[in-house]
Amino acid sequence: MNMTAWMKKGWSWLRTHMDPRLFMMLMAIVVGIFGGLAAVLLHHMIEMVAGLFSGYRQRAWSFLLPAMGAAAAVYFMEKIVREGGGHGVPEVIYAVSRHGGLIRLRSTFSRIFASSMTIGSGGSAGPEAPVVMSGAAIGSNIGRILGLNERQRVVLVGCGAASAIGSIFNAPVAGMVFTMEVLLGQWRSSHLLPITLAAVTGTQLSRRLHGNQIPFESAIFGIQMHDTLASAGLALITAVVAIGLIRGMRRMHGLSLFLASRCHLSPWTRAGIGGLFVGMIGIFFPVVLGEGYYAVREMIAGEFSSGIIFVLVILLAKMLATTFTLGWGGIGGIFAPSLVMGAMAGLLYHRILVFLFPAVGWVNEGCFALLGMAGLLAGVLQAPLTAIFLIFEITGGYEVVLPLMVVSAFSTILCRYGEPHSIYLKDLVARDELLRPGTDGRVLLDLRISEVMEKDCIPVQRNMLLRNFIHLLKNSRRNYFPVEDAATGRFVGMVHLDDVRPYLLDQMLYDTVLMEQLMHRNVMVVHPDDELGDILETMDRLGLFSMPVVADHRFMGMISKATLLDHYRKELRVQTSDE
Amino acid sequence: MKRLRLQETAAGLDLPVHTLERWIRQGRIPVVLVDNFCVFREEALARWARQHHMPFRIREKDAASQGVFCSEGLGAALQRGAVMHLLDCKDREDLLWQMVRAVPFLPPAMEGLLLEKLLERESMVSTGVGRGIALPHPRVPLDNFPEKSCIITAFPHEPVAYGAMDGQPVFVLFLLLARDVKAHLHLLSRLSHCLQDERVYALLMEKPEKSALLEMLAAKEKALGEKQVNRP
Numbered sequence: 001m002n003m004t005a006w007m008k009k010g011w012s013w014l015r016t017h018m019d020p021r022l023f024m025m026l027m028a029i030v031v032g033i034f035g036g037l038a039a040v041l042l043h044h045m046i047e048m049v050a051g052l053f054s055g056y057r058q059r060a061w062s063f064l065l066p067a068m069g070a071a072a073a074v075y076f077m078e079k080i081v082r083e084g085g086g087h088g089v090p091e092v093i094y095a096v097s098r099h100g101g102l103i104r105l106r107s108t109f110s111r112i113f114a115s116s117m118t119i120g121s122g123g124s125a126g127p128e129a130p131v132v133m134s135g136a137a138i139g140s141n142i143g144r145i146l147g148l149n150e151r152q153r154v155v156l157v158g159c160g161a162a163s164a165i166g167s168i169f170n171a172p173v174a175g176m177v178f179t180m181e182v183l184l185g186q187w188r189s190s191h192l193l194p195i196t197l198a199a200v201t202g203t204q205l206s207r208r209l210h211g212n213q214i215p216f217e218s219a220i221f222g223i224q225m226h227d228t229l230a231s232a233g234l235a236l237i238t239a240v241v242a243i244g245l246i247r248g249m250r251r252m253h254g255l256s257l258f259l260a261s262r263c264h265l266s267p268w269t270r271a272g273i274g275g276l277f278v279g280m281i282g283i284f285f286p287v288v289l290g291e292g293y294y295a296v297r298e299m300i301a302g303e304f305s306s307g308i309i310f311v312l313v314i315l316l317a318k319m320l321a322t323t324f325t326l327g328w329g330g331i332g333g334i335f336a337p338s339l340v341m342g343a344m345a346g347l348l349y350h351r352i353l354v355f356l357f358p359a360v361g362w363v364n365e366g367c368f369a370l371l372g373m374a375g376l377l378a379g380v381l382q383a384p385l386t387a388i389f390l391i392f393e394i395t396g397g398y399e400v401v402l403p404l405m406v407v408s409a410f411s412t413i414l415c416r417y418g419e420p421h422s423i424y425l426k427d428l429v430a431r432d433e434l435l436r437p438g439t440d441g442r443v444l445l446d447l448r449i450s451e452v453m454e455k456d457c458i459p460v461q462r463n464m465l466l467r468n469f470i471h472l473l474k475n476s477r478r479n480y481f482p483v484e485d486a487a488t489g490r491f492v493g494m495v496h497l498d499d500v501r502p503y504l505l506d507q508m509l510y511d512t513v514l515m516e517q518l519m520h521r522n523v524m525v526v527h528p529d530d531e532l533g534d535i536l537e538t539m540d541r542l543g544l545f546s547m548p549v550v551a552d553h554r555f556m557g558m559i560s561k562a563t564l565l566d567h568y569r570k571e572l573r574v575q576t577s578d579e
Numbered sequence: 580m581k582r583l584r585l586q587e588t589a590a591g592l593d594l595p596v597h598t599l600e601r602w603i604r605q606g607r608i609p610v611v612l613v614d615n616f617c618v619f620r621e622e623a624l625a626r627w628a629r630q631h632h633m634p635f636r637i638r639e640k641d642a643a644s645q646g647v648f649c650s651e652g653l654g655a656a657l658q659r660g661a662v663m664h665l666l667d668c669k670d671r672e673d674l675l676w677q678m679v680r681a682v683p684f685l686p687p688a689m690e691g692l693l694l695e696k697l698l699e700r701e702s703m704v705s706t707g708v709g710r711g712i713a714l715p716h717p718r719v720p721l722d723n724f725p726e727k728s729c730i731i732t733a734f735p736h737e738p739v740a741y742g743a744m745d746g747q748p749v750f751v752l753f754l755l756l757a758r759d760v761k762a763h764l765h766l767l768s769r770l771s772h773c774l775q776d777e778r779v780y781a782l783l784m785e786k787p788e789k790s791a792l793l794e795m796l797a798a799k800e801k802a803l804g805e806k807q808v809n810r811p
Contacts, residue, residue: 016580016611016618100605151606446605451597567598573631574607 011146021190024152028159028194031142032201035135035163039202040209042112042131043168049120050290063279066289069121070330071272073114077331078267081110087326087333088133089424092161092183095140097428097435097442100150101157107137114331122289124278124321125332128168132333135164135202136183155194158184162195163202170206170213171393172199178386182424185436188578214396215293216300221367221399226360231371231403234349235410238372241345242379242411243418245319245338246426252327267329274328278321285314288321292340299343299369300395308351315344334423338380339373346372370395371407378408379415382422387411438576443568444532446575452532452567453549453557454478460495460515461486466503467510473500482548482555483519490553493519525550526559535559581621583637588617591637592628653769654797659683659729660754662789668735671742672698675715678733678754684725693721697754707743712774712783716755720763728757728766734786751783773799 014023053065077083083104084091088111095103111130118125139160143153158179166175176199180187260270282289298304304311322337350368353360370391378387387408392401421429428434435442459482460469469481479497484490499518503509525548526535539547539561546560583591588610589599602608603617609627610619621637628635661681668674672694679685679694696717700706707713731754738748753770757763773779773796782795 012613016613020609149604149606153606446601448597448601451595451601570594570598570631570633574602577631 015147020152021193024155024190024194025197027142027146027148027152027156028198029201031135031139031156031159032163032198033205034138034142035160035198036167036202036205038108038112038134038138038160039131039164039167040206042116042127042134043210045112045116046120046127046291049116053121063283064276066118066122066278066282066325067272067275069117069119070123070275070278070325070328071268072121073117073123073331074268074271074329076117077110077114081106083107083110087424088129089182089333090427092133092136092157093185093424094428094433095136096154096157096184097437098433101136101140101154102144103133103137103140103157105137105141108134108141111331115333118275118325118330118332119291121275122278122282123275123325123330123332124288124290124292124318124337125325125330126291126334126336126339127332128165128335129333130331131164131168132161132178132183135160135162139198151190154184155191158191158195159198162199163205166199166203167206169215169390169394170203170210171390172196172203174386174390174393175199175202177389178383181383181385182381182422186438190578215394216297216370218300218366218370218395218397218400220397221363223363223367223399223403224361227363227367228403228406230353230362231368231407232410233353234346234368234371235375235407235414237345237349238342238375238407238411239379239414239418241315241319241341242338242376242415245322245334245341245376245380246419246423248319248323249327249334249423250426252323253329256328271329271331274324274330277324277328281317281321281324285317287314288318291336292318293336296340296343296369296373299347300366302364302366304347304365304369306351308348308355311344311348311351315341315348318344334380335377338376342373342376343369344372345376346370348372367400367403370397370400371403374404375407375411379411380423382412382415382425384408384412438572441533443571443575444536447532447564447567447571449526449528449530449532449535449549449559452564453528453559454563455557457482457555457558459484459555462492462514462516462519464515465511466500466513466515466518469495469500469515470504470510473497478558480546480548480558481515483515484555488553491525491548491550491555492516493521494523494548495519523548527551528556532564536561536564581617581619581624581637582613583617583619585612585615585617587637588619591635593634653730653766653773653800654793656728656730656757656766657732657789657793657796659727660731660756662732662792663734664786665733665735668739671701671739674733674735674739674752675754678715678731678752681731681733682725682754682756683729686724689721689724693717696721701742705742705744707741707745707747707749708771708774709743709745709747710780711738711743711747711750713741713743713749713752714755714767714770715752716757716763716767720757720759725756725758728755728762730755730766730770732789732792751786769800769803772803 056062056065083106095101111133115125115127115130119127136157139156140153143156161183162175162179165178166172176196179195180192184191256270256274287295318337318341326332326334346368347365349372350362350365353362374387374391377390378384388404391404392398425434435445457478457480458472458476460472462483462485481495482491483493483495485492495515495518503513524538524542524544528549528551535547546558548558549556585599586596589596592599603610603612609623610617625635663681665677668677675697676694679690685693697715700716700718706715733752734750738750741749743749755763755766757766776799779795779799
């Protein structure tokens with residue numbers, strides 16, 4: 001026996017004999033290593049591209065850099081790897097909810113390259129969503145190559161994403177929570193445990209390679225009760241900014257598509273034009289360029305330039321730059337810009353507070369910058385837990401946790417009034433494609449017609465006599481009888497027992513009535529490839545309880561609500577259980 | 580570790596094969612598919628089925644025992660029971676008692692119970708269906724008896740007053756003992772179909788021996804069609 005066959009046998013033994021939970025833990029570690037590596041790679045790529053361009057920053061034409069970066073990134077995505085643009089996160093959620101977490105192999109690296117070009121050249125976007133996509137794609141492809149089932153593959157997708165987030169932020173809990181709250185949308189121990197392990201692995205790996213750095217180290221603030229109370233007011237500002245950002249992105253996207261269709265622009269020229277605007281904003285406010293973490297550090301340290309109006313203008317400029325980058329088709333995430341804008345919103349709120357109540361001893365503005373980050377993140381992602389844990393971890397201070405929770409909770413609620421769905425789910429919900437497990441849509445999507453079809457209906461011929469039909473009735477179990485043409489076998493109509501009942505005991509009619517005379521001709525039929533959701537809608541609309549399935553004019557079986565309920569319950573139980 | 584065909588596993592879980600296949604692919608069931616064979620740990624799958632309120636029974640050789648009922652026609656049931664020509668009997672109860680004692684493999688302890696059940700059924704509506712024929716049977720089958728349906732035929736020497744619907748005394752009785760209600764109805768329907776035939780009726784009037792009776796009924800049953808015999 002050669003080596004491959006031997007390994008194949010061993011693998012198959014492992015799959016069937018090893019405890020599946022333990023097996024998933026092992027796989028989680030493997031995926032965690034690769035996810036962590038992807039995040040480290042992206043980190044280095046952005047630094048490298050930024051270093052490449054840094055020599056030209058002082059030139060007069062440097063405002064063209066973001067345009068070049070964005071255009072090159074989209075060109076790379078469109079022409080070289082042939083993938084659609086987008087944040088990455090909605091694509092992962094879609095893959096998880098619709099295709100059992102199946103993601104293309106090229107997604108493991110495509111967005112890393114594209115987003116490093118965008119961000120390194122100065123585009124206002126973040127590296128997180130691309131790295132989530134890469135991590136998820138790594139998990140998905142490891143699962144696919146090893147022949148795992150869909151549920152296991154979804155867990156590995158989550159593992160990849162959690163390890164990537166954990167690695168890039170040095171925040172394992174945030175990675176785990178983000179995955180559960182945003183990507184998978186469900187909390188199950190069978191998911192949680194491997195994902196935890198993957199987040200730990202990814203984070204440990206990045207600490208090993210980068211050192212254990214806390215991205216936004218903060219001093220001790222000394223928060224008092226009035227600060228916690230005031231943070232509720234901050235939530236109002238962050239919610240307004242979050243709604244503004246989400247709507248701004250959508251408007252910008254619509255505008256760019258409109259102009260592109262009018263002027264016949266290719267996607268990469270479109271992204272280039274967006275980048276050009278970003279570059280021009282960057283001439284006046286260089287702080288809006290890139291992921292913007294440097295500015296965040298300044299704000300948290302309380303070293304940011306003073307003035308209420310200045311902060312407001314910078315905030316609007318950053319929002320504009322972000323919408324120009326991402327709304328015009330640039331490749332990158334919304335995570336980092338949200339953090340930057342959140343810090344600015346916090347700063348703005350603090351300066352307003354100090355202006356209105358100068359006598360109160362407020363905590364320093366760095367603390368409010370932190371809270372603003374959490375508030376905006378919670379609003380934009382509709383994920384309060386992710387916001388709380390992320391800020392808490394990337395600042396390394398447990399002290400802010402109380403106002404952090406207040407601002408995240410209020411911001412999420414307030415933002416929901418303006419925008420009921422997060423920026424990631426908006427498009428999916430609009431296309432009616434957000435299908436979380438255990439929901440009606442998901443159950444109906446999974447059930448195929450071939451599974452719920454009743455095949456024990458006895459077909460009758462159109463010229464059959466009533467006498468013969470009654471003889472046949474004795475052996476039938478169903479009330480419906482499809483009528484077929486004897487010569488061609490084509491489906492011509494349906495006979496229901498109710499149609500025959502009045503003549504059942506009338507012996508006179510036995511040899512005079514043909515089935516053709518009893519049948520319904522214009523019967524609503526369904527095709528085996530129809531979606532069950534649509535079929536049920538038709539049944540409800542017409543008040544039907546069952547419909548024949550017909551393909552190529554041949555009768556295949558019946559679909560009935562009663563049988564469907566039976567399968568529906570089984571499916572629901574199986575989908576919602578944690579085994 | 581158990582290794583079963585996909586179809587057998589699906590049948591054991593009472594699921595369509597497509598559904599089982601999809602659940603395995605989606606990882607919703609603790610079964611691994613290897614070359615169209617389901618590999619699973621039996622107790623794990625049984626626990627899973629319990630948790631999801633699904634039946635789980637592996638029927639590897641059970642198909643044979645399922646076929647028993649299908650092949651069980653009128654002839655087989657008559658063959659198992661006796662055909663009695665009773666010389667003297669006082670009344671209906673005595674007649675039934677003699678028939679009960681002729682039931683094959685009936686434990687003596689159950690004889691009284693069976694007679695009681697038969698009389699209870701007679702007291703509701705008589706099983707004398709008319710034209711001198713009676714079809715005594717218990718209202719519900721006895722527990723664990725019989726394993727295979729049987730029919731005891733009795734021709735009393737003199738017609739016995741039976742309280743039949745048409746008031747005629749009966750000259751022939753068929754005691755029907757079936758495994759379950761379904762089998763009972765099946766036998767009853769077969770028997771009544773045969774009894775409507777005038778040739779069969781004429782034969783019964785002659786109080787035939789077992790072989791003659793069986794021959795006639797077997798021919799009659801065959802005419803009913805093979806297709807129907809194989810349908811439960």
